[in-house]
Structures are given as C-alpha cells and as structure tokens.
Amino acid sequence: MANILLKARLALELPPINAALERAAQGLPEPVRPVARHIFEAGGKRLRPLLTVLTARLLGYERADIYDLAVTMEMLHAATLLHDDVLDNAVSRRGKPAAHTLFEVTPTILAGDALLAEANALVAGFGDPRLSLCFSEATSRTAAGEILEIVAQRRVDTSAAEYEEIVRGKTAWLIRASCQLGALRAGATDAQAAAAAAYGENLGMAFQMVDDALDFAPESLTGKPTGGDVREGKLTPPLRLYRLGLEQEERVAFDAAFGCGLMTENDAAAIAERIRDAGHDQRTRLDADAYLATARDALDTLPDRPERELMRQMADYVRDRKK
C-alpha cells in the first residue's frame, strides 16, 4: 500500500480523536447524546480531524488540545448529516439506519443544532478570533452549498461551474477549514495558513468528485446502491457527460424522468453501466486529479516534515479510493 505511513499514523491518532469526540458528546444535553454518538459511530474515516492534527503538527504545534479543535469540523459534519438525513428522508447512512429512523425527527434536528452549538463553543474556548472566523465561515459556506444543491436538485441545466460551487460549499469548505484551523492554532504565517487552506479546499473538491464517480461503480465493489445520485436528482459530472451524449429522443425521456424524480433502481443501474462503458466516471476522476495536483503544489510551500508526506499520501488515498 502506497499510503501505509498514513494508515499507521491514523491508527495512532484515532484514539485521542475519538476520546475528544466522546468529551464533546458529554458536553451535549443528555437527551441528544445518543443521537450524536450514533452519528459519530456510524463512521466516517475521521479525515477531517486527522487533517487538523497533521496540519498543526506539520507547523510545529505539539500540544494535546489540538484534538478538541480537530473534532469541531467532524461535529459540524455530523450536524449537517443529521439535518440532511431528515431532509432527504434517507433510511440509511453508511450502511446503518439513518438517525431519524431510530430517534425520530425532533431529537435528530435538535441534536444537529446542539452539535453545531457545542462545536462553536469549543472553538470559541480557544479565545482566538481567527479560529472563530474560520469556524463561522465554514458553517456559512457549508449551509450555502447545501442550499445550492437543493435548488439544483432534479434540474438538468446545472452547469459545471454551478456544480463546482455546490461541491466547494457542501464538501470542500469543511476540509479546507479543517486544515486552516490546524495551521492557525500552530501560529502559521498568513502564507502558510493560505497554503494549508488551498491544500484542504482542493483535496475536498477531489474527494467529492471521486465520490461522484464512485456512485456509478457496481454495488458489489462499493457496498452502496449504484446510481443513487440519478435517483436523487443530482446532476454530477459523470451524469452530465452521459446526458450530453444522448440522442435527442433519449435525452427528452431522461430529462422528464430525472426532472420528476421518477428514476427507478433499474434505470439507475442501466445508466451507471453506460456511464462506465463510456468512461465518464474515469473522466471525472481525471478532473479530480487536477485538483489533487493543485493540492500537492500548495503543500510544497509548507515545511519539509513527515506530516507533509502523510498529507501527500492523503491525496493519493483520495485519488485511488475504490469505495
């Protein structure tokens, strides 16, 4: 494995990260703690906290309080997942039942609100206005991205630029902020903080694009239903390429079914196969590579320490991800 060092480091960092998440859960009102623990345990690879820790260490920050800062982006991420699951009326999340199917809608919404509030409080507790500004920017940008995505839902005329704007908000900005928080806490120069932010933002863009490509991979490989984005009315890059390649008659039929949310599982599977045959998913991965190249360039301006190599391996991981 090319990213063996990264995996080893993740194994070392996971216990303090998970301990900080549990401390954060303890800080929530008792009734919503089970909801928070459920969404924390439902997984996630803890990439966001790991990025905060790696960025801070890369810039020479050695204190243990970094873990309490690192989990704030995971908490914000969890809050958005809780609200999203309710809004999408999703039945499962990462193979586990969606929170609101276990806990009902009200505690799920309120757990999201409480997580956001607690993350905000953790950041404010560091007493550094730059951290608070970074956090509030991340919440604003993420909310804006999700709103844009919902406006674009089931629309066939979403442009590539609009798609990028959605992804920058709903996914990339949190990853950007994860790196930026670590850099700011480490006392980075403005140039270093900007480089860390650029690395995170471009890594995040690539992460989502690879995700969008993987949506069309066979369920036997990913463990997730194929073509979920077709059924949810998300015109991601592989699907936009697919639609552009359709003859007029087929396109009219696609637009009608997509626009009305009438795509079945069978429709989605058939479209996924044609997307793979045409290589639209691979094309999207190549586009993601361009973002990863920008991310790696940003790293070059940061100190030559072991964490920099791990952050390069993170870019490889995002590129090579098969599920």
Place this chain on the structure above:
Amino acid sequence: MANILLKARLALELPPINAALERAAQGLPEPVRPVARHIFEAGGKRLRPLLTVLTARLLGYERADIYDLAVTMEMLHAATLLHDDVLDNAVSRRGKPAAHTLFEVTPTILAGDALLAEANALVAGFGDPRLSLCFSEATSRTAAGEILEIVAQRRVDTSAAEYEEIVRGKTAWLIRASCQLGALRAGATDAQAAAAAAYGENLGMAFQMVDDALDFAPESLTGKPTGGDVREGKLTPPLRLYRLGLEQEERVAFDAAFGCGLMTENDAAAIAERIRDAGHDQRTRLDADAYLATARDALDTLPDRPERELMRQMADYVRDRKK
C-alpha cells in the same frame, strides 16, 4: 403610559435595527432569503436587538456597528423559531402562517441553519473572542433548553426547578446574551458585564413566565388561542398549580389526557377559566415580579444614564404586558 420614553426610543432605534436585519438577510444564500425575511417580518418586538443597543449606549459606546452585533441574537431567535415551527408542526406564528407551511420543510430547516451561521459570522467579524464565547454559549444554552422542554413535554411530574431550567435555556439566555454582547462591545468591566447579564437573564425569566400566564388569558384579549400550552403538553406554572389543586379523580383524568396529548380546545378553555378563577395566572405574574426585582437590582450597579431608566421601563413593560 409609563413606558412612553421606551416607546419613543424604540421608534428611533427600529429603522437602524431593521436595516441591519436586511443587511444580514442579504448575506444569506439567495434561496433562503425569503424565508428569513418572512420570519423577520412576522414580527417580534425587536426587544433583543434593542437591549444590545441600550446596554452598549448605557456604557458609553457610540459607534453604529452596534446594530450589526445587536441583530445576531434576533437572528438566532429567528433560527430557533424556524426549527421549532417545523418540530411542532405549527400552522401559524404570531398570527401569520408558519414558515414551513409557506416554504416547505427543507428550506425552512436550511434557512435556520444559514441564519445561525450568518449570525456566527457577524459576531466573529468583530474579532473579539469574548463576543464569540458569549454567542456560542447562547446557542448551546438555547439548544439545551429546547431539548429539555421536549423531554418534559406531556409529563405531569416536571418540577418547578426543571421548568426554570427550561425557561432559562429556551428564553432567558438569549436575552441575557443580548445585554452581555452590548456590554462587552462597550468595553465593560467584568462586574458591569456580569450586571448586564444578570439584568438580561432575570428579565428573560420574567418575560417567559408572563407569557405562560398570558397563555390562559381569554383569546378576546390576547388574539391568541387560550390554553395552547395545555394542548401542547407544557406544564407551565399556572397549569402545575391548577393540577396540584385537583381532587384525585379529576387529577387522574387530567394526567391521562395531558400525558397522551388528548386535550381539546374546549378542555383547554375550561381549564383556563378555572386557572383564572383560582388566580394561578396572577400568582405566576407575581413570581415573575421577583425576577424583575432582581433585574432592577442589577441595573443599580450600572451608570446613571438615560438608558438605565429605559431598561427599567423595559422591566415594567414585561410586568404589565397584556398580550
């Protein structure tokens, strides 16, 4: 009118407060602006922003940027109203249709998230960690209060202490923070900031208790359906007193109907009449008076300037409020 000076000042402050709210709405993602404007226009007396402005001016702060800070608590309040309306599945709010009946659930939830994020960003923009801490504490406490309230819903064994804890969270903390933000921005001493916070917290407690008493006033006086709290399963002080006065047989019937959410409008109206006859609502207003006395005491330690008198009139207004 005893509070004529307060009304005159409110008339002067409303335009810049509403202008700041409109600037804040402009800062939201375009799709949710109508939801935010709806909830802003649905009213509210702008007590929270007014308190921030009055507290800052009382402590000698003269700059116009206070309005952008002052509206953050109104935005947070609006965000909680949006989420609450969805959770309660309310059909109206302050006599206007509830936002989610006009805009659907998804934009309503996301407008709440976006308002919270934007308020957070406004506060962070001031670059003062004490303001950010105050803001994050307000969001945490408010979320905690709402969660407690939902846990207590339809329970007949909610104690007076638990009720106070709910009110402190769901209502008083935002009013407390409104005053505290104004004091902190004005460069208050720790003692002054604590006095401003104590004034706000106790004013907020009284405000909610008077509200709970008014819930049992005739609809012809308040314009709101009588006994809404009975039907929503909220054991507010007048209702707790009423229940304690019931003979065993009646109490068993009350507990069953209240606990299962089976109270009708007629039940609520009949209970309200008995509550008024027994004076339980007046008793609650007397308990609110005790909080107002504490609020006035806190004011005594602050400078003797015109705003202090206005803040006393605010306490009178809360006491005398008839709807």
